[in-house]
Amino acid sequence: xxxxxxxxxxxxQRRNNQDRVAHCYSRDALLMxxxxxxxxxxxxEIAAQIAVQYLTEHFQREARPRLLDxxxxxxxxxxxxxxxxxDYAIERDLPDAPRTxxxxxxxxxxxxxxxxxxxxxxxxxxxxxxxxxxxxxSRVQMMxxxxxxxxxxxxxxxxxxxxxxxxxxxxxPQIDFSHKTPLLAGDTIVICSDGFWAPLGNQALLDGYQxxxxxxxxxxxxxxAEARGGEGADNLSVIAVNWEDDYRGDTTxxxxxxxxxxxxAHTTLMEGFDKARLREPELTDEDIxxxxxxxxxxxxxxxx
Amino acid sequence: xxxxxxxxPLPAGFQLDRYRIERQLSLGGFSIVYLAYDEDGTPVAIxxxxxxxxxxxxxxxxxxxxxxxxxxxFRHGMKCFFExxxxxxxxxxxxxxxxxxxxxxxxxxxxxMQYERGRTLQEHINKHRGEIRETFVRNVFARLxxxxxxxxxxxxxxxxxxxxxxxxRTDGNPVLLDxxxxxxxxxxxxxxxxxxxxxxxxxxxxxxxxxxMGPWTDIYAVGASMYSSLAGASPLAADKRLERDTLQPATKxxxxxYSKQLLExxxxxxxxxxxxxxxxxxxxxxxxxxxHHVVHESNWLDGLGRNLKSLLKK
Numbered sequence: 001x002x003x004x005x006x007x008x009x010x011x012x013q014r015r016n017n018q019d020r021v022a023h024c025y026s027r028d029a030l031l032m033x034x035x036x037x038x039x040x041x042x043x044x045e046i047a048a049q050i051a052v053q054y055l056t057e058h059f060q061r062e063a064r065p066r067l068l069d070x071x072x073x074x075x076x077x078x079x080x081x082x083x084x085x086x087d088y089a090i091e092r093d094l095p096d097a098p099r100t101x102x103x104x105x106x107x108x109x110x111x112x113x114x115x116x117x118x119x120x121x122x123x124x125x126x127x128x129x130x131x132x133x134x135x136x137x138s139r140v141q142m143m144x145x146x147x148x149x150x151x152x153x154x155x156x157x158x159x160x161x162x163x164x165x166x167x168x169x170x171x172x173p174q175i176d177f178s179h180k181t182p183l184l185a186g187d188t189i190v191i192c193s194d195g196f197w198a199p200l201g202n203q204a205l206l207d208g209y210q211x212x213x214x215x216x217x218x219x220x221x222x223x224x225a226e227a228r229g230g231e232g233a234d235n236l237s238v239i240a241v242n243w244e245d246d247y248r249g250d251t252t253x254x255x256x257x258x259x260x261x262x263x264x265a266h267t268t269l270m271e272g273f274d275k276a277r278l279r280e281p282e283l284t285d286e287d288i289x290x291x292x293x294x295x296x297x298x299x300x301x302x303x304x
Numbered sequence: 305x306x307x308x309x310x311x312x313p314l315p316a317g318f319q320l321d322r323y324r325i326e327r328q329l330s331l332g333g334f335s336i337v338y339l340a341y342d343e344d345g346t347p348v349a350i351x352x353x354x355x356x357x358x359x360x361x362x363x364x365x366x367x368x369x370x371x372x373x374x375x376x377x378f379r380h381g382m383k384c385f386f387e388x389x390x391x392x393x394x395x396x397x398x399x400x401x402x403x404x405x406x407x408x409x410x411x412x413x414x415x416x417m418q419y420e421r422g423r424t425l426q427e428h429i430n431k432h433r434g435e436i437r438e439t440f441v442r443n444v445f446a447r448l449x450x451x452x453x454x455x456x457x458x459x460x461x462x463x464x465x466x467x468x469x470x471x472x473r474t475d476g477n478p479v480l481l482d483x484x485x486x487x488x489x490x491x492x493x494x495x496x497x498x499x500x501x502x503x504x505x506x507x508x509x510x511x512x513x514x515x516x517m518g519p520w521t522d523i524y525a526v527g528a529s530m531y532s533s534l535a536g537a538s539p540l541a542a543d544k545r546l547e548r549d550t551l552q553p554a555t556k557x558x559x560x561x562y563s564k565q566l567l568e569x570x571x572x573x574x575x576x577x578x579x580x581x582x583x584x585x586x587x588x589x590x591x592x593x594x595x596h597h598v599v600h601e602s603n604w605l606d607g608l609g610r611n612l613k614s615l616l617k618k
Contacts, residue, residue: 283379283380283382283383288382288408288413289408291383291386291389291390292386292406292407292408292413294390295386295389295390295393295403295406296393296405296406298390298393298394299393299403299404299405299406302393302394302395302396303396303402303404
């Protein structure tokens with residue numbers, strides 16, 4: 001397998017980051033998973049963390065180095081993650097189970113398989129267009145499907161954040177599964193939370209990834225989404241992968257080549273609980289002045 | 305990644321705040337150090353925060369160019385520079401470099417330090433390779449450890465102790481320099497930067513498990529610095545030792561030349577498993593002082609004593 005992958009999660013203007021992202025690969029299989037903990041509910045970020053952690057751990061156990069059946073893997077681990085969240089709520093005696101959206105994608109033998117629940121999305125970009133994307137489990141998506149509103153109206157509709165399917169709710173989650181989708185070299189898969197796709201829109205996302213690799217484009221698009229989100233910018237997270245098998249162009253040294261990996265090895269990138277939660281505060285001019293004053297005071301105080 | 309570029313120093317005679325630049329003393333990846341004079345003509349060392357991967361100053365320029373996408377990283381590094389300044393400002397110890405002033409100019413920040421005359425331990429080792437005496441090692445490190453103890457008391461780790469960061473004043477008193485790698489690591493809630501370490505002196509946990517760094521990490525570097533004083537060269541890097549430890553223990557290598565107690569101490573500091581090292585500078589100091597009064601190098605007086613004894617036996 002050969003691919004270039006980039007993942008990032010940002011807090012936006014919120015007080016904490018309830019998004020979680022991870023990707024993980026063996027020699028023959030790649031897993032990408034994103035969960036957006038639901039804010040209205042208690043401990044949304046815990047539900048997201050449990051989901052992401054459950055899937056990556058399950059992947060590490062099962063992909064040695066191949067998954068027997070990627071779709072079954074997704075179905076089983078998403079259902080189990082749902083139960084793990086409920087168990088957590090019962091153990092802690094929480095009044096309401098924490099909830100999260102989830103998108104997970106496996107690529108094995110050059111074929112992509114994905115599953116999703118809620119309004120976090122997967123886009124498969126090919127050539128100059130969006131080959132396919134997931135349909136949100138949201139009230140507005142239902143309204144679009146019924147022909148009541150269009151996509152633009154959905155973005156500003158008051159019910160746009162109402163999601164009717166998730167992991168961790170009272171009802172068994174409604175999980176949608178993709179078909180087996182063979183990938184071509186040059187395909188791009190973008191997995192993202194609504195803090196990314198909603199302010200950006202499909203066209204800007206598509207245009208962005210036409211311009212360069214996942215690694216360079218993603219942070220720029222995130223900047224753009226965050227700027228458009230303004231003071232209310234939501235948590236935003238992206239995992240983007242450029243599929244490069246039999247890619248003949250100039251291969252960047254940053255691309256991942258898994259051919260030489262041992263059969264039982266995995267590489268996982270998942271940000272820790274606290275790291276994703278806290279935003280690194282930027283150093284403002286005032287901060288600089290304050291730091292200098294503080295140091296000068298200390299110098300005066302401690303020098304004899 | 306542009307990381308191999310070098311920054312041009314401010315020119316001689318440049319008036320920087322209330323200091324006049326004389327010349328560049330050293331150039332690192334993170335900063336430039338200048339010799340300068342204040343308005344009274346007192347020499348000072350000024351450290352300019354200028355990470356060359358993020359900010360570039362061309363020949364004849366004053367303001368460094370910082371690309372927009374590097375601005376955040378540049379400011380983040382500045383925070384670490386402040387940490388260094390803040391920690392040093394709280395320290396007033398004869399064996400730790402003294403900070404005199406701190407100011408902002410040219411879109412970056414500057415730390416003014418006392419200028420020390422003398423030379424680094426590294427230069428001393430190079431000059432006296434293989435003929436460093438035990439009393440010298442004991443004297444330098446016993447005093448240096450006094451300074452390091454103060455550093456640790458400030459909940460700060462140095463993390464880059466090595467002979468080229470130990471300055472020997474003309475009176476022989478050592479001064480611990482360059483806290484560039486220092487973080488408030490003991491508190492554990494500060495931002496973590498990409499680690500910088502010097503092979504040979506960095507402890508294994510600096511490579512492998514930064515969350516396990518502690519006073520014992522600096523103690524490894526002290527041991528390695530003592531080893532290097534005896535050997536006249538850097539010891540084998542810790543990551544290489546983890547693969548295959550071919551480092552000859554000091555006790556084996558110099559059994560004849562130095563006291564067993566000093567050599568055991570060096571080996572103790574350089575144990576790969578940090579649990580087995582001296583746990584604090586205080587523990588190390590105690591060990592270093594223990595036999596100091598008992599074992600002297602043979603000097604003419606000892607020789608005289610032995611001769612007298614043998615005379616008496618006859």
